[in-house]
Amino acid sequence: MKIPELKDLIIRSLDKESDPEKTSARIEEAGVIWKFSEGFQDKVLETIFSAGDSVVRKIEFVRNLNSVFYRIAITGVAAIVLLMISIFVIQGSLSFDSFLGLGDSYDESIVYLLTGN
Amino acid sequence: MIRESYRQKSENELVKASLDGDKQAFSEIVSRYQNMVARTVKGMLGDSVFSEDIGQDVFIKLYYSLSDFRGEAKLSTYIQKIAINLTLNEIKRRKRFFSTFSQKGNNEMYEFEVADNETEGKKEAAELVSKALMSLNPKFRVIVAMRMLQGYSTKETAEMLDLPLGTVLSRLSRAQEQMKNILRKL
Numbered sequence: 001m002k003i004p005e006l007k008d009l010i011i012r013s014l015d016k017e018s019d020p021e022k023t024s025a026r027i028e029e030a031g032v033i034w035k036f037s038e039g040f041q042d043k044v045l046e047t048i049f050s051a052g053d054s055v056v057r058k059i060e061f062v063r064n065l066n067s068v069f070y071r072i073a074i075t076g077v078a079a080i081v082l083l084m085i086s087i088f089v090i091q092g093s094l095s096f097d098s099f100l101g102l103g104d105s106y107d108e109s110i111v112y113l114l115t116g117n
Numbered sequence: 118m119i120r121e122s123y124r125q126k127s128e129n130e131l132v133k134a135s136l137d138g139d140k141q142a143f144s145e146i147v148s149r150y151q152n153m154v155a156r157t158v159k160g161m162l163g164d165s166v167f168s169e170d171i172g173q174d175v176f177i178k179l180y181y182s183l184s185d186f187r188g189e190a191k192l193s194t195y196i197q198k199i200a201i202n203l204t205l206n207e208i209k210r211r212k213r214f215f216s217t218f219s220q221k222g223n224n225e226m227y228e229f230e231v232a233d234n235e236t237e238g239k240k241e242a243a244e245l246v247s248k249a250l251m252s253l254n255p256k257f258r259v260i261v262a263m264r265m266l267q268g269y270s271t272k273e274t275a276e277m278l279d280l281p282l283g284t285v286l287s288r289l290s291r292a293q294e295q296m297k298n299i300l301r302k303l
């Protein structure tokens with residue numbers, strides 16, 4: 001297939017009405033064939049079955065790490081929600097200051113708290 | 118003889134046997150789908166050694182996630198999804214790498230290694246398609262690769278990419294416009 005013909009085929013293959021199966025077959029006929037190198041299959045099998053245990057351990061570790069992360073994240077969110085509820089119950093409102101524990105503090109008392117003077 | 122018997126097996130039989138630790142069964146899966154994976158990975162990343170590595174990762178990931186395959190969809194769809202995800206991750210990784218360490222475009226990483234015995238015309242054709250695909254925005258490239266290289270319909274592409282049909286159609290039409298401009302320059 002000549003290059004201008006191939007260019008035309010590529011553009012036409014992206015038409016909504018074109019038949020993708022036919023055009024992909026024609027593009028392949030034109031020489032657009034991508035394959036992995038010789039021995040690809042053996043390399044894959046060797047990696048999987050020789051690495052065996054270490055790869056399994058790695059995957060298990062990542063899976064465990066994920067579940068631990070989710071547990072920590074859920075616990076954290078639950079703690080924040082509980083804190084907000086308790087602040088609301090105790091103080092009757094929710095403000096950023098009360099969330100930081102500064103709800104009933106005056107400027108002077110904060111300075112005293114931080115500096116001791 | 119043994120190999121022949123595996124060729125007769127269905128996808129689900131091969132998956133089940135692989136899960137039971139049957140190496141031959143998994144080897145048959147690799148043999149059946151390696152060209153499909155090569156088209157996706159090499160179509161989106163270029164024909165280079167890096168694509169071979171991603172191709173290997175696809176099958177390694179498949180092996181360790183076979184237990185998650187419930188057989189509701191075709192195995193080819195499941196593998197294709199893994200291939201697309203890993204390839205898109207690699208594109209993102211390269212983009213980050215090149216934006217951090219180099220001013221050069223990542224197209225310079227692509228090599229064209231078409232087999233020697235192919236005719237000059239075929240080599241030229243493969244190079245043209247590869248260059249055109251590499252010049253496309255990755256968002257469009259994946260849709261073009263699915264349609265042009267794998268022969269998937271718009272509906273199948275939408276399912277594969279978990280995108281609404283309308284999005285695929287609009288990307289396809291924008292990809293066609295971009296492709297026209299790219300091919301004019303090549």
